[in-house]
Amino acid sequence: MKALHFGAGNIGRGFIGKILADAGYSITFVDVNHEVIDALNEMNSYHVHYAEEDKRSFEITNVQGLHSQKDEAQVIEAIASADLVTTAVGAHILPHIAATLAKGLIARPTSQPPLNVIACENALGGTDLLKAEVEKHLSSEDWDYVLEIVGFPNAAVDRIVPIQNQTNLLDVLVEPFFEWVVERKNMKGDLPPVTDIHFVDALEAYIERKLFTVNTGHAATAYFGYLDNKKTIQEVLEDEAIKRQVRSVLEETGRLICEKHTFDSEDHERYIEKILQRFLNPFIVDEVTRVARQPIKKLGHNERLVSPAVQLLDKGIEIDALYDVIVAALKFDYPQDDEAEELQKKLNDSGIQKAFSSISGLAEDHTIVKEVARRYAQ
Ligand SMILES: NC(=O)C1=CN([C@@H]2O[C@H](COP(=O)(O)OP(=O)(O)OC[C@H]3O[C@@H](n4cnc5c(N)ncnc54)[C@H](O)[C@@H]3O)[C@@H](O)[C@H]2O)C=CC1
Ligand SMILES: O=P(O)(O)OC[C@H]1O[C@](O)(CO)[C@@H](O)[C@@H]1O
Incomplete structure (x- = not known):
């Protein structure tokens, strides 16, 4: 299973990345930060450390990086073949990733199973905001196609991930607690097999x-x-x-x-x-x-x-x-x-x-x- 995630920052690597990796996804992170992208491609792994007495630590493997502008063609290809697309860039950045996302979604063939795009931001209706921005980049015909094959569920994400001070640039210290809640009604196709996502009817x-x-x-x-x-x-x-x-x-x-x-x-x-x-x-x-x-x-x-x-x-x-x-x-x-x-x-x-x-x-x-x-x- 392949996930494409916009934003290889604290929540991207320390929360969404860990949960998706635990569920068996390989993850392509898309970011504007060259250093982080280069490190992801060099190491193909990083560690998530728990801020707790026991100091548990988890290796996250099967990860790679793409630069959102320089590698746009590959990002589009990766969206077209992904099983899940997520974001954690900040709600104000969502308009800036919408054009590339739109191109990736219309490049997706009907032979692929439906795709879900989930914005994991601290905002009411974060995915709705992203959806509206994607629509702005498409003709009405292309938009109808996207609505047929893509689900846009909203989500709530909770995990405290402070500013990092790790020796390894990619490693992340996170609190052990987390909660990822996704609205079921706007999902398309089968629910992703991620046991750590809590699907609800009333988000x-x-x-x-x-x-x-x-x-x-x-x-x-x-x-x-x-x-x-x-x-x-x-x-x-x-x-x-x-x-x-x-x-x-x-x-x-x-x-x-x-x-x-x-x-x-x-x-x-x-x-x-x-x-x-x-x-x-x-x-x-x-x-x-x-x-x-x-x-x-x-x-x-x-x-x-x-x-x-x-x-x-x-x-x-x-x-x-x-x-x-x-x-x-x-x-x-x-x-x-x-x-x-x-x-x-x-x-x-x-x-x-x-x-x-x-x-x-x-x-x-x-x-x-x-x-x-x-x-x-x-
Ligand atoms: N840090 C926390 O404790 C929590 C944060 N959140 C939410 O998660 C989101 C991300 O927050 P953090 O991970 O803390 O921030 P962060 O700054 O660590 O990560 C954001 C990442 O997005 C990247 N980015 C910026 N513009 C981009 C673009 N155009 N394309 C691709 N990537 C781009 C940045 O380079 C950075 O790596 C925010 O919406 C925040 O409200 C939600 C719950 C907890
Ligand atoms: O970008 P924002 O909205 O400040 O998000 C970070 C906030 O979210 C939290 O992770 C809570 O989920 C806090 O750590 C922090 O105050």
Whole structure:
């Protein structure tokens, strides 16, 4: 079985690559990073190390690399004959891989079994976004063909993979926990024989539970911590006052998740506890600035901060802690992060109300925008 995966980064090699290799796939990674691609072709293997007391380590074999531009012809060929296509490039990069993906999909003969394309990004409807971008590159006739032979299921992916500091460029240190959930209804053909993928009928519940707990909680930890000059996520959560603030945020999102998706509130409490323990994993050094990265994306309308806030207010439920995280995110002025720089420029140029309104997609007179602007000024 052959898998083609866009993005040979931390999640690509440390999560998706490992699971697919465990299931018996050979994997072709496609990336813009020459060094990583060359190393993959030289070694054809790498190790995934577990951040835990036992320090388990797994060799991933049967891997190779292609450069997304230089080797485009081979990427197209590989898509045409793949059994599965996955991505972990970042949701904002999906439009940049769509043209090549479109070419590979229409090159696929009808004699091949149906193919599934799964975007493994932290985003609601990540695969939908990729699908819409692929459509833009095809005539309506070619698009009809693609829809006949290709499934585009959305997915939720969860595994903390920090910035790497390994001696071997390809090796990856990951937390032992992982969750890969894929929506069954948009799959085409037989389900891939990957026991570690959890296929579900209602993905929205899983993805919102994950995004509004793991990612909202992590983002809150990072943004509160950055304001308090903390360097690592562990250091932030050792501060009991900030930990209480993070918990308050998760109580607010938890109320939405339990009411909307009928998760049991006691089970959800345990889910929150487990997540806070994962953030505190002593075998991982996770920098605040990694988790806080891309604040403009994180402040987007369908994202981990604004979406739960809007949904809670729409249900008539008051929020408080979520306002504070949004304000802290707006104050993330880390110059090495391009989006943080752009965010600060927008705030300077347009002022808080206009800038936050355009980033969040909320009207300038929306309750959330007004309250965020008031707290930001304080
Ligand atoms: N690191 C984590 O803990 C988690 C990350 N995610 C999500 O996984 C995705 C990837 O994140 P990471 O692996 O952490 O980032 P990363 O930066 O380690 O990996 C992204 C890879 O995509 C490559 N890339 C960029 N442009 C490309 C292009 N045009 N074509 C092919 N490859 C390209 C980069 O060179 C890099 O190797 C993101 O959507 C993130 O939100 C999801 C769960 C956990
Ligand atoms: O690119 P993003 O959305 O910051 O993704 C990384 C986040 O996802 C997580 O892995 C959680 O799944 C966290 O490690 C991290 O905060």
